[in-house]
Amino acid sequence: MFRKLRATTAALAAALLLVAGAATAASADGPQTRGDRPFASCPNGYVGLTYDDGPNPSSTYALLNALQAGGARATFFIWGQHAQQYPDLLRAEVSAGMWIGNHTWSHPHLTQIGEPNAYNEIAQTQNVIQQITGQTPTLFRPPYGETSAQVRSDAQRLGLTAEVLWNVDSQDWNGASTAQIVQAASRMQNGSIILMHDGGYQTTVAAVPQILSGLASRGLCPGRIVSGANMQPVVTAP
Numbered sequence: 283m284f285r286k287l288r289a290t291t292a293a294l295a296a297a298l299l300l301v302a303g304a305a306t307a308a309s310a311d312g313p314q315t316r317g318d319r320p321f322a323s324c325p326n327g328y329v330g331l332t333y334d335d336g337p338n339p340s341s342t343y344a345l346l347n348a349l350q351a352g353g354a355r356a357t358f359f360i361w362g363q364h365a366q367q368y369p370d371l372l373r374a375e376v377s378a379g380m381w382i383g384n385h386t387w388s389h390p391h392l393t394q395i396g397e398p399n400a401y402n403e404i405a406q407t408q409n410v411i412q413q414i415t416g417q418t419p420t421l422f423r424p425p426y427g428e429t430s431a432q433v434r435s436d437a438q439r440l441g442l443t444a445e446v447l448w449n450v451d452s453q454d455w456n457g458a459s460t461a462q463i464v465q466a467a468s469r470m471q472n473g474s475i476i477l478m479h480d481g482g483y484q485t486t487v488a489a490v491p492q493i494l495s496g497l498a499s500r501g502l503c504p505g506r507i508v509s510g511a512n513m514q515p516v517v518t519a520p
Contacts, residue, residue: 321353321354321497321498321503321504323501324501324502324503324505324519325501326471326472326500326501326502327471327472327473327501327502327503327505327517328472328473328502328503328504328505328506328517328518328519329470329471329472329473329474329475329476329497329502329503329504329505329517330356330357330446330474330475330476330504330505330506330507330515330517331349331354331355331356331357331476331478331493331504332356332357332358332359332383332423332446332448332475332476332477332478332507333345333356333357333358333359333478333479333480333486334358334359334361334385334423334477334478334479334480334481335359335361335364335385335389335479335480335481336358336360336361336364336371336375336479336480336481337358337360337364337365337368337371337372337374337375337480338364338368338371338480338481338482339368339371340482341480341481341482341483341484341486341487342368342371342374342375342480343371343374344484344487345480345486345487345490346374346375346378346380348487348490348491349378349380349490349494350378350379351491352490352491352494352495353494354490354494354504355379355380355381355504355506355520356380356381356504357380357381357382357383357421357446357506357507358375358380358381358382358383358480359383359384359385359421359423359446360372360382360383360384360385360407360411360419361385361386361387361388361389361407362384362385362386362387362388362403362406362407362410362411363387363388365407365410365411365414366410369414372411372414372415373414373415376415376417381421381506381507382411382415382417382419382421383419383421383422383423383446383507384404384407384408384411384419384421384422384423384437384440384442385407385422385423385425386403386404386407386424386425387402387403387404387406387407387410388403389425390403390425391425391426391428392424392425392428392429392430392433393428393429393430393432393433394428397432397436400432400433400436401436401439401440404422404436404437404440404442405440408440408441408442418441419441419442420441420442420443420444420509421442421443421444421446421507421509421515422437422442422444422445422446423445423446423447424445424447427447427448429445429447433445434513437513438513443509443513444507444508444509444510444513444514444515444516445513445514445515446475446507446515447475447515448475448476448477449474449475450466450467450469450470450474450475450476450477451466451476451477452466452467452476452477452478452479452486452489453466454478454479454481454483454485454486454489455479455481455483458485459485460485460486460488460489460492463478463485463486463489463493464489464492464493464496467489467493467496467497468496470497470502471502472502472517473516473517474517475507475515475517503519503520504520505517505518505519505520506518506519506520
């Protein structure tokens with residue numbers, strides 16, 4: 283009987299080692315599945331966390347893991363060429379509960395390339411996101427924040443109902459440190475939208491837990507960006 287008990291114990295230990303190994307592999311290869319831990323209270327409103335230029339194999343999974351660990355959702359504005367190159371990363375964003383927006387096909391200066399080039403940049407990205415995810419975005423962010431009446435008209439013709447700029451710039455694209463990104467996020471108030479990037483910046487990834495902690499301490503929660511009047515974005519509860 284004791285030999286059988288030792289054998290059963292050994293088998294159980296081996297099984298636990300296999301489970302642990304699988305969990306480690308999942309952590310390395312993709313976003314970890316965690317239970318939702320949403321912010322418990324949002325007395326001072328909602329802010330929009332946004333990440334441009336992905337998907338990116340150097341940062342997308344890490345951003346998803348950090349956001350999920352904090353019970354937060356964000357909006358990812360997709361660079362169409364990158365989505366075509368890394369479709370599994372785009373699907374991972376959707377599976378993680380993130381919202382997807384259009385950030386053009388090749389990230390040009392839309393106001394400088396003329397028509398129909400500007401229209402095609404937006405249309406091609408709408409198409410590839412729809413093909414990969416089955417979703418058609420309604421949020422649009424022009425590269426560099428450069429827009430015009432013609433650009434907005436192009437976006438509206440393609441079913442995009444909000445042009446999402448920002449009022450807080452993390453400067454992560456400009457070499458900002460993690461501390462500087464966190465400091466920028468501390469300026470957010472109800473309705474604010476912060477610009478960050480899924481561009482391989484490890485400083486941006488490292489800032490996520492501190493940003494979420496800072497928001498919670500101020501009674502603010504990450505919210506969802508939706509369409510308001512005249513294509514203006516509004517941040518609401520998720």
